[in-house]
Amino acid sequence: xxxxxxxSIEGSGPDVVMIHGFAASLHTWSDVCAQMSKQFxxxxxxxPPFGLTGPALDEQGQVxxxxxxxYQQFVDAVLDELQIKKCVMxxxxxxxxxxxxxxxxxxxxxxxxxxxxxxxxxxxxxxYITLFTIKPIxxxxxHAVPAFLLRMAVRDVYGDKRKLKKEVLDRxxxxxxxxxxRSAVGQxxxxxxxxxxxxxxxxxxxxxxxxxxxxDDRWVSIEMAGRFNRDIPNSELKVYRGVGxxxxxxxxxxxxxxxxxxxxxx
Numbered sequence: 163x164x165x166x167x168x169x170s171i172e173g174s175g176p177d178v179v180m181i182h183g184f185a186a187s188l189h190t191w192s193d194v195c196a197q198m199s200k201q202f203x204x205x206x207x208x209x210p211p212f213g214l215t216g217p218a219l220d221e222q223g224q225v226x227x228x229x230x231x232x233y234q235q236f237v238d239a240v241l242d243e244l245q246i247k248k249c250v251m252x253x254x255x256x257x258x259x260x261x262x263x264x265x266x267x268x269x270x271x272x273x274x275x276x277x278x279x280x281x282x283x284x285x286x287x288x289x290y291i292t293l294f295t296i297k298p299i300x301x302x303x304x305h306a307v308p309a310f311l312l313r314m315a316v317r318d319v320y321g322d323k324r325k326l327k328k329e330v331l332d333r334x335x336x337x338x339x340x341x342x343x344r345s346a347v348g349q350x351x352x353x354x355x356x357x358x359x360x361x362x363x364x365x366x367x368x369x370x371x372x373x374x375x376x377x378d379d380r381w382v383s384i385e386m387a388g389r390f391n392r393d394i395p396n397s398e399l400k401v402y403r404g405v406g407x408x409x410x411x412x413x414x415x416x417x418x419x420x421x422x423x424x425x426x427x428x
Contacts, residue, residue: 173199183255
């Protein structure tokens with residue numbers, strides 16, 4: 163696809179692939195990775211246009227539209243390039259969609275699935291994403307994004323804002339405010355507005371699945387956790403009370419422990 167992708171591979175053992183969500187980066191998994199890499203080979207990468215991967219460009223060097231088909235091709239290409247033959251997929255938010263999508267489309271590759279606060283059903287978008295779908299605002303973000311707005315958005319994904327570390331907040335701001343990344347966000351938010359993401363495919367997922375959800379998630383309703391649990395045949399649901407949209411950051415020890423226990427029992 164002509165993209166230079168920021169990838170991190172740590173540890174040894176069975177392969178575990180972790181995919182982050184909107185406006186995040188592979189760093190969102192750092193605390194979980196530190197624990198799980200003692201037993202598994204952890205593969206993380208930055209989705210375009212985020213982190214150090216940055217935006218996808220067309221042949222003219224312009225930011226291309228990054229739709230569902232693009233992201234499906236992107237994940238396929240990364241896993242093929244890294245020669246991932248058999249793995250457990252772990253994904254949060256939009257990365258949760260990409261993980262269950264991979265499990266549905268490539269059952270031969272995915273032996274286990276863990277999704278956290280995943281997207282997949284139609285629902286109202288968080289205001290911080292909706293803003294990027296408004297053309298005048300999307301145009302303005304190519305030039306500047308108010309830092310206070312980003313701080314509000316990052317704080318909003320935590321159930322307990324006291325757990326948000328300053329260095330984590332600063333990292334979110336630094337990577338998102340990087341001009342190539344910031345100016346490209348308007349070219350990917352269509353994945354959230356162009357209809358459903360194929361939730362009718364969920365019953366086709368064959369592998370054992372763990373669904374983890376923050377009970378105080380303000381971005382993807384807890385009701386969606388129940389829908390995933392009903393629609394994915396061999397699934398179990400764990401709800402973390404008092405936790406927000408990104409449990410792997412807010413309560414990494416518990417999240418890693420549940421993931422390890424799940425994988426060990428596949």
